[in-house]
Amino acid sequence: MxxxxxxxxxxxxxxxxxxxxxxxxxxxxxxxxxxxxxxxxxxxxxxxxxxxxxxxxxxxxxxxxxxxxRRTGVEVGARGIRTSSVFEEGVAPWSRVVDLRAERRGRRNVVSVYLDSGASVQLHAPYSGGLFAADPQFELKVFALSHLWRSHRFGGLPG
Structure with a gap:
């Protein structure tokens, strides 16, 4: 990978x-x-x-x-999860990621990443909510993120 x-x-x-x-x-x-x-x-x-x-x-x-x-988003690669927005950027290496899950925050469904320090980071994308915030592919994106995290966390796909 x-x-x-x-x-x-x-x-x-x-x-x-x-x-x-x-x-x-x-x-x-x-x-x-x-x-x-x-x-x-x-x-x-x-x-x-x-x-x-x-x-x-x-x-x-x-x-x-x-x-x-177009500037805001999340990039998931071999080194970890890199978030970027207009005002800030951050990286969470896979060795620090303990859990990744979809949660309800206010009126939105968001993806939160839990780190080994106990902190949680809300990703800038994907998310879904009402009206303009709706993302019909939110569940597929969360599944893909979860799959990538598990494959890095546990050393690949089961055979």
């Missing part, structure tokens, strides 16, 4: 879009709030400005979410 290419798990494009829209809504609330404060202090902006204050953050957030989704 040393020469095999690593398995990669990333959020689906719908999940990336959902993250971006979620952040875009916060941006739209901030820009509209700013627009309302400006309108109260000075003369109100033209009508088309209000549409721009709402649509621009949503589109920007959606694009940013799609781009960030």
């Amino acid at each position: 040393e020469g095999a290419s690593p398995a990669t798990f990333r959020p689906t494009w719908q999940q990336g879009l959902g993250h971006g829209l979620y952040l875009g809504v916060y941006g739209a609330v901030a820009t509209v709030t700013t627009g309302v404060m400006v309108a109260l202090l000075w003369s109100g902006p033209p009508g088309w400005t209000w549409a721009a204050l709402i649509v621009t953050p949503l589109v920007t957030g959606a694009l940013a979410g799609l781009l960030a989704g």
